[in-house]
Structure formats: structure tokens, C-alpha cells
Amino acid sequence: MGLSLNEIKRYSRQLVLQDMGAREQNRLKDAKVAVTGAGGLGCPVSTYLSLAGVGRIDLFDMDNVELSNFNRQFLYTPEDVGKPKVEVAAKRLQAVNPEIEVNAINKMITYDNAFDLFKGYDAVIDGTDNFPVRYAVNDACAVNKTPLFHGAVLMYEGRVTSIFPGETSCFRCAFPHPPPAGSIPTCREAGVFGAMTGIVGSIQSLEAIRYLAGLEVSLKDTLLIINADYSIYDKIKLKRRSDCTACGETFIPQPVDYSCEVVEG
Helix, strand or coil, X not given: CCCCHHHHHHCHHHHCCCCCXXXXXXXXXXXXXXXXXXXXXXXXXXXXXXXXXXXXXXXXXXXXXXXXXXXCCCXXXXXXXXXXXXXXXXHHHHHHCCCCEEEEECCCCCCCCHHHHCCCCCEEEECCCCHHHHHHHHHHHHHHCCCEEEEEEEECEEEEEEECCCCCCCHHHHCCCCCCCCCCCCHHHHCECHXXXXXXXHHHHHHHHHHHHCCCCCXXXXXXXXXXXXXXXXXEEXXXXXXXXXXXXXXXXXXXXXXXXXXXX
């Protein structure tokens, strides 16, 4: 199906870009993307996907809006406190771009259900905020051969990489084992600089949109580390591991279960 007159007008500034045109815009229109998390990263990611014209966005989250979200999560207002994030976010995004489909999926992502949840997507964008879900999403994408655009933020630092199963390193290639439970503070404990989530989420969506449109992406086998203290952008080269339990020669399920760990003190 081609672009309507409204779509041509809406995406006109995109359509005149070099290497972008009706073919690339139609690729975006036909794309189906999952966004895991409707928080600090999920807000900019889902916003830019919707503005770019990605045809279907499934937004996964099971948290409710809290007042402490507002330094970084711009899809919500004080009147939304207590409401499910995905429902509020999906309604706002749908209102911004009625040409696309945005679905709210208020469901917990676990290692047991992730492999089925993320089947059939053209891309998954990771906006999770905990290691059990992060590894579950990575492993599901590795098995399903689904491109995964990973991002993470804590305090004044952000990280981004683009993962293509079978072609590039995955999250487990770079970090085979999660840190011990309690060793990495959460954003509730250590804080997060709101603008950092915007930077990281924008880069994630940029990489994903370019891929979905059929353009080259720049963060394959590369971990981009952003330090806001000194405006430093470092790139670390990653290498796929043949013995990786997720994307290596043999898949070995490795769920992360912090509940069974004893943290002293």
C-alpha cells in the first residue's frame, strides 16, 4: 500500500532527505516494532518511532505513573499519576500520529514468556531497567533472529548498541553474566539525569529507524558510552563469541533470577 496524501505531507521533511523516499517510508509504514518499557528510554524511543511513521508499535510495561517519573518521562502529566503507563503513552502517541497503530501491552516480561512475546517483530527496542528482563529480551531476540536496539542509562552515563543476531555480538557476548544482585544501584537509589534518557533513547530510535528504512546503521559490534559529566562519547568494539549461550553455536537457556540470591548486610 502506498502513502496517502496526508502521510506525504506529514513525513515531507523525511521524504526529501538523501537516501530517503517513498520506498523507505513505506518500509517504515509496514514495520512492526516492540518497545520494552514506557519509562525514561521508552518515552523518547516510542515518540520518535511514531513521528517517523513506524506502522505498528507495541509498547510493553506494567508500571503505573509516579510523580518521580517526571524529570525524564515526558509522555505523562500529574493527572496521570496512578494510571498504567502503557495505556497513557499509547493514547498520547496515537493522538500525535493517527496514521499508525500503537498498542498498550500491560504485561510482565519474564524469561518464560519473552521468546513467544517477541516473535514476529521487525525489531525490538530495549528500554528495560533491570537485568533479569534485559537478558530475557536479549536471549529471545537471539533465538528469534530479531534485531535488538539496546540502551541503558544510570546517573550521568548512557550506553547504546545495535544487535543483529547471527551477524553481530549480542548483549550476552559483551556481558556473559549479570552483576551480583544489589551490586548495581537502581535509578531510585543512584538517580538518573533526565536529559541522558533523551540522548540514549534518541540514538536507539535513530538506529532502529535507519534499519527499518533499509539504511545502514553505525553501532553494529559497537558499544557507545556517553558520559554527561564531560560530554565524552567513547566507542568500544565488541566481538561475537562462538561460545555465547544466547547467540553462539548452541543456545543454552540462562534465566537471571535474583530472588534466589542472598545479599549480605
